[in-house]
Amino acid sequence: MSPSSAPTAAPTATRPAQVPFAAALGRFGGAPAVILRDRVLSYRDLSARVDALAERLGPVPRLVALAASNDLGSLVAYLAALAGGHPVAVVPADKPQALDSLLAAYDPDVVLRGGAEPVLEERRRGSIHVLHPDLALLMSTSGSTGSPKLVRLSHANVQSNAEAIAEYLRIGPADRAATTLPMSYCYGLSVINSHLLRGAALVLTDHSVVDPCFWEDFRTGGATSFAAVPYTFELLERVGFANMELDGLRYITQAGGRLDPGTVRRYAELGAERGWDLFVMYGQTEATARMAYLPPHLAATSPGSIGVPVPGGSFRIDPVPGLEHGELVYAGPNVMLGYAEGPADLAAGRKVTELRTGDLARQTEDGLYEVVGRRSRFVKIVGLRIDLGRVEAMLHELGVQSAAAGTDERVVVAVEDGHDPVLLAKLLSQGLGLPRGALQVMPVDALPRLENGKIDYPAVRALDTGEAAAPAGPAVPAETAAGAAPREDAKAIFRDTLDLEEVGDGDTFVSLGGDSLSYVAASIRLEKALGHLPADWHVTPVGRLVPQATAPSAPARRWRPARPAPLETGIVLRAVAIVCIISSHVGFFSWQGTAHVLMAVCGFNFARFQLGGERLPRLRRHLVSLTRIVVPSVAFIALAYAVTDRYTPANIALLNAIVGPAEITEQWHFWFIELLAYILLCVAALLTIPWAHRAERRFPFGFPLALAGVGLLARFGVLDPQVPHTMPVLWLFGLGWAAARARAVWQRVLLTAVAVASVPGYFEDDPKRNAIILGGVLLLVWLRSIPVPSALHRPLGIVASASLYAYLTHWLVYPVVDDYGKGLAVLASLASGIAYWAVATRCMNGAVRLAARIRGGAGRR
Template sequence: MWDLDRFAENTAVMDDRGNVLSYAGLKAYGNELCSHLKSRSLVMQLARNTIGSFIGYISFLDRKIVPLMVSSALNLDQKKHLLNCYHPSYLWLPSDMSSEFPEYPEIFSLYDYSLLKTDYPSDYELYPDLALLLTTSGTTGSQKYVRQSYLNIKSNAESIISYLKLHSKERAITSLPMHYTFGLSVINSHIKVGATILLTDKSIMQKDFWDFMKKYGATSISGVPYTYEMLKRLRFPSMVLPALKTMTQAGGKLSVELQQYFAEYALETNRHFFVMYGQCEATSRMGYLPWEKCLDKPGSIGGPIPGGKYYLIDADGNVIDKCNVEGELVYEGDNVTLGYAHGYKDLFLGDERHGRLCTGDLAYFDEDNYFYITGRNNRFIKVFGNRVNLDEVQFSLREKFSELECAVIGRDDLIMVCMLSDGNASAVRSFLEERLGLNHNAIKTAVVEKIPKNESGKILYHNLVKDLL
């Protein structure tokens, strides 16, 4: 899977606790760990950005053991629910969490992680090409997981390597969680070229993160829109980071203002800033905007990754061949995953998508064939007979009020803007009334304690809908 022997002498990982591991050392530890597991078994991994978790993930995939990647931040009930849904033969978890499962014996430990043997019967079949189970929902504990194949992971990593021009001298820092598809794509693509992972579970809001990044000379940093909002607040351009060469963004639509802000910074300092597009259902990446076009095509997700294909379809499934016409974005490529699983009985299922993914995202392309996301299919409501895209409403508010943190939800005949304070409430309502041409009764604001988000920074709209609508 990884060709670890080829890069035996290279440094595979350095963590913020002083641990350093070569590719040869990574393979040796992997052999030791996997000698305690049955071949082609399922292991539930409670992931952290630490060396034990990293060794487990790389080693399991390399030896055809299937990891079910789970956030270690889930509460105990959520973890046990997933155990009962998937019946894994093993648990690979932080050693300080072993006491949560006293019914399962520990059979091995390595660094900060322990291997527990469960008592579930392994009487289910794993599809031969099934490599990985990954959630789309962060820390919500959903039992719906994406089934990723070895071909999916390999092809997507190779595409990312191609357009980012990755090589063995790279040092990528883990600014995203390991159980998150974007975070894993950073690891996958760098391990494939024999590069070094700078491993930390610190957040960008902590001084220790930046001390670690500077000390070991991270050459790239990755983030979701929320990451870049925070980087601007942290006055990122004033930081002295001589080794940094590449910045990548995915996980949601970045505002035009932020795209221009970081693109200008990158160009002025001889760095490359890539805006990217992807979904867990396509392993990770589906498209990217070349860094050279970041200022020319504000708001664009660019075109498909090497080996991939984009096109739009209308409500009847017909292909849209005219520019500036909105439709659902469809992607085709070897990285389109096998399908979903809801429990162990689904793990024998084969390829249900056959390389084609209807993304659920609405988009258009311009005269140069650059694509632009406009919203989600399921984020539409009717207000007094008018079709309203809630994503567009939210995006327009963020463009108008740059410091406003908000989330827009709604039901037919009502748009509700959720904000952290009511200081801008009157201005927000007036702006939307004028922009949308709607009666003021159709627009309300609500003050909330926080905007709920998953670990990738995506807003959990259903939590707000449940509480407010």
């Protein structure tokens, strides 16, 4: 039945049931509720947004489908459904097939999508469904998204489990949780529920823990906790978490699968040293989220235990015939109503009162519970009962990461890291007593995982026959399906742009070491490859950067002007500034001041790309980025010195600003590059000092603002910057840095006030120049993007990428072409800069690759 023709249920005057905490958000008033990169939302603000959307959903309960990401729109949509009494099924927004499956199986009345604001698609005014008054939430089990089988959770389930979690974690108004897990996963929702219940705040982020931007958000937002699944700890090892300085961290929670006891003990001990706790937890979607937790003081001594039941819950162990250990059974107010396998089940009330977990467990002498296996993780082959968990444990003891699945015919084991599958199969066959033909070991680059980080066991089983499903994602672009050349993929673009051999699905542009020079080049190719350029693509895991589905071909239409689409302000300013700089020097038109705007853009980009990680890795990234500026600059200036008589060795050494002539001569041509190099070098050195490193981490907005303040002392002549022949620009760099760190409106207002107070008079008797500088800085402070016709995105991106090189080359190019026309001189200068950009980038990339090979060879020796 189509949505348009479906009958609707008659409205009822009865007020629908609500989840209490979602309906009473406003009671916390002005306390912070949601901390975003660009602003902070109070509980009062959040409540107003939730109430407004709940009113749009209407008083009659309707079945809601929510395609959710970790963004404000998704959060508001979820809370509005709970507060308005509308049963909501939550699926991941980045898995279109999950929503398609839900629509086909349940025909929801309303579809909600997230984003900056929630998007409501009303499929009918009322509801065609009979919805039980207790039904609040529908969730897939264990991260599955293709099955119509859903867990039915009540208002009381959601509320009681949030209360239990908040009690044993001692969550209070001062707590702030970073959202490391997706909202479509019950563990991720439990973090949201338990914190909003107690008036705590959410640092709302969709970044992975491997992204420096995640830790920037963590520190900037004052986060006190984050949630982790076992795979998260593998990622934490990669980013050097043990050496991070996280002064505000109070605890880490872990669930979503068994964590190796050695890892539990190690992180518990690390937490004891650093002043934070590790809460190992146990749960299932069928119990809303959590059933047990291990008190932190026991984590180091009982690392294999799941601990004790959550407040209000209880366990018992029922014998299982033929097995040494019994099945763990849980009872508590958070146990689900039952399963739904189709729309008719939505009318059902409670069908279960306790949860048979399917886990085999034992209780230790000290009263703790310990899971020792899984009933469904046994297969019976040639009369032998094989514990698949034991297969993985055997390989783990050998240092092999693996995942085992199978049927009563064969065990299939996926192994990582290039281990010899023949040798491993032989060892397992002997250890398990299985015939060799009943065991298949398959090497994989990475273990297949679900969205929530758990192993995708159906995908492991499919390896046996080669029928593994292709990764879920948008449809193949039409031009590929039609036989045209396929688009580049994001991994190939990142490998080429950043000179890398391997790029993983969880890597991002920033985590891979991308900087402002490679950013624009990568964005141009990525937009062409994807058909669009996602917001914050530079901090989006590469596995999620997939092409948009291409709509079926439509009849040819008349040409229409390209619609404006947002292009990042920094890219626009870089492109416009270099055109204005060259045009002013050529005399095509005069629009001076944009070079100083570029200095603020440099500070902005420095904050975005250069501040992630710890001190020494960050210094290495700073020096690499500085090298990419200095080397092509010195090479070109040396060429200019050789072919003209305008420059001196001081220019080649980038020292003219210090030792050059006081009067303005041609030797001043490269002042911008010289001062930028000085600033970047000094800031990099400053941030290697422990107290400065800690201060930048603790005060991400205040630190650059203080740096701008120091620069203002030089700007107003209070301090002598010891760079005698140029005007001070450190304060502009600091303002740009602070602009990138500004999250709240008051911070932007403060930066605006500083700019308005300091820019006028910077160039005496040149108010137009000062106005251009002020305008550029304010654009950077207030606008993250500027609408630009999409047809201009690529040309502007190319010009922005080549801006440094065009600045260098135009000094030699335009005097040669000037006699043929000012406009032609500008175009020739830009073209020469683009050409030098292409050549210099290729040479630098080759040097980087060569250095990597040399280091690799030295390491092998």
